[in-house]
Amino acid sequence: MSDAPRHGPETQARACLAIILAAGEGTRMRSDLAKPLHRIGGRPMVSHVIAAVLAAGAGRIAVVVGPDREDVGAEARRAAPGASIHVQRERLGTAHAVLAARDALADAPDDVVVAFADTPLVTAATFDALRAALGRGASVAVLGFEPADPAGYGRILTEAGRVVAIREEKEASAAERAVGLCNAGLMAIRGDRALALLESVGNANGRGEYYLTDVVAAAAGAGEGVALVTASPDEVLGVNDRAQLAAAEAALQARLRRDDMRDGATLIAPDTVFLSADTRLGRDVVVEPNVVFGPGVVVEARATIRAFSHLEGATVGEGAIVGPFARLRPGTRLGPDVHVGNFVEVKNSTLERGVKANHLAYLGDATVGAATNVGAGTITCNYDGAFKHRTTIGRDAFIGTNASLVAPVTIGDRAYVGSGSVITDDVPAEALAIGRGRQVVKPGWATTSRPRKPT
Ligand code: UD1
Ligand code: MG
Numbered sequence: 001m002s003d004a005p006r007h008g009p010e011t012q013a014r015a016c017l018a019i020i021l022a023a024g025e026g027t028r029m030r031s032d033l034a035k036p037l038h039r040i041g042g043r044p045m046v047s048h049v050i051a052a053v054l055a056a057g058a059g060r061i062a063v064v065v066g067p068d069r070e071d072v073g074a075e076a077r078r079a080a081p082g083a084s085i086h087v088q089r090e091r092l093g094t095a096h097a098v099l100a101a102r103d104a105l106a107d108a109p110d111d112v113v114v115a116f117a118d119t120p121l122v123t124a125a126t127f128d129a130l131r132a133a134l135g136r137g138a139s140v141a142v143l144g145f146e147p148a149d150p151a152g153y154g155r156i157l158t159e160a161g162r163v164v165a166i167r168e169e170k171e172a173s174a175a176e177r178a179v180g181l182c183n184a185g186l187m188a189i190r191g192d193r194a195l196a197l198l199e200s201v202g203n204a205n206g207r208g209e210y211y212l213t214d215v216v217a218a219a220a221g222a223g224e225g226v227a228l229v230t231a232s233p234d235e236v237l238g239v240n241d242r243a244q245l246a247a248a249e250a251a252l253q254a255r256l257r258r259d260d261m262r263d264g265a266t267l268i269a270p271d272t273v274f275l276s277a278d279t280r281l282g283r284d285v286v287v288e289p290n291v292v293f294g295p296g297v298v299v300e301a302r303a304t305i306r307a308f309s310h311l312e313g314a315t316v317g318e319g320a321i322v323g324p325f326a327r328l329r330p331g332t333r334l335g336p337d338v339h340v341g342n343f344v345e346v347k348n349s350t351l352e353r354g355v356k357a358n359h360l361a362y363l364g365d366a367t368v369g370a371a372t373n374v375g376a377g378t379i380t381c382n383y384d385g386a387f388k389h390r391t392t393i394g395r396d397a398f399i400g401t402n403a404s405l406v407a408p409v410t411i412g413d414r415a416y417v418g419s420g421s422v423i424t425d426d427v428p429a430e431a432l433a434i435g436r437g438r439q440v441v442k443p444g445w446a447t448t449s450r451p452r453k454p455t
Pocket of ligand 2: 022
């Protein structure tokens with residue numbers, strides 16, 4: 001899957017520091033949330049980038065955040081607990097941002113990779129290709145792409161097939177603007193040259209900005225090699241506003257669906273299935289149309305997720321059937337061959353092998369033993385207004401329809417609960433519990449007592 005290690009033999013023996021620039025202003029998002037924390041595939045953008053560089057073999061991660069953005073640093077540490085966080089106090093450009101992580105750079109690794117938190121779709125394989133170019137002797141490796149409309153991007157300038165500079169659009173001549181090969185932004189720099197190259201980037205023409213892209217001319221001018229790696233426009237899509245966030249989501253979904261199908265899951269209508277970056281679908285899993293996978297879902301081999309189901313934080317065992325119209329909430333563990341049917345909600349509950357809850361039920365904070373049948377309309381009353389309580393049901397038990405199980409409560413192995421019961425006391429193994437008003441039958445009542453309109 002996308003987070004699998006991708007570093008090849010060329011880069012395996014090389015140490016790598018990844019510097020992730022996450023100090024963007026993000027004003028066009030019109031959001032109280034920092035741009036790197038906006039999610040695609042259920043995961044913050046900064047964490048996508050961290051996952052990719054980790055998979056490409058980065059042993060150290062440095063994240064550059066804006067002032068007062070502890071939240072971005074905290075998310076980065078969730079994704080990579082050892083990450084160092086650096087604050088860029090003034091926003092003086094991409095080279096200036098990289099130099100905010102000077103402490104990390106000083107202790108030079110073999111490769112330095114610079115990535116942008118707002119360019120979340122770059123794959124581990126691409127980061128690895130940038131690193132491999134350094135391994136072959138380049139001082140700098142840049143990532144180029146050919147967008148339909150190059151306006152706004154830096155242009156990669158070549159002479160006799162060699163990369164000599166990157167020119168930002170606002171400083172480019174008309175001839176340079178005609179170049180279609182654009183800079184995706186991120187790059188790799190040899191560790192023992194990184195600090196010197198970055199420090200050589202001046203503010204000479206008074207732009208008030210230090211451009212990371214200027215390390216290219218600095219290296220080429222010193223006779224050092226600059227390598228070019230290329231990517232598809234989709235992979236280097238940058239997110240500056242909500243429309244681009246949606247475009248990145250769409251591109252990521254397409255990739256996740258493709259990966260899952262490649263790995264042996266059937267998606268009957270792939271465009272209608274929404275996956276999270278960490279969704280794991282086993283071999284021969286079948287997903288019907290219109291299913292949403294929130295974060296933290298694992299579906300084991302041969303299970304079927306039927307139409308219009310919503311899953312989050314749940315494990316579905318081998319051969320289980322979920323839905324249509326089922327909702328699995330965090331903490332759900334379904335064993336092998338469990339059936340959870342239409343309009344059944346399960347939360348923080350374990351259903352062991354072969355349990356059936358096929359219609360209209362709520363199972364919250366419950367443990368249900370193997371082969372137990374949970375009738376239609378069964379509700380675990382798990383909340384007393386202040387605290388949550390557990391319901392424990394044994395193996396091979398039978399819970400009649402429309403039962404209310406008032407937790408905390410335990411129902412033993414092979415016990416029966418009569419339909420419509422409100423169960424407030426424990427039920428021993430093998431017992432039948434009935435908790436409802438007795439039925440009363442009044443023969444002939446309608447003849448004598450039925451209300452009638454006067455004739
Ligand atoms: C950059 C490249 C450009 C490339 C484009 C691709 C430079 C000088 N230009 O331009 O060649 O075509 O990306 O999208 O690098 N950041 C900071 N601190 C800063 C400035 C930027 O952390 O002071 C971060 C931003 O949050 C962002 C990244 O660096 O993640 C890129 O910055 P941005 O301002 O978007 O650069 P572009 O002008 O798009
Ligand atoms: Mg940008």
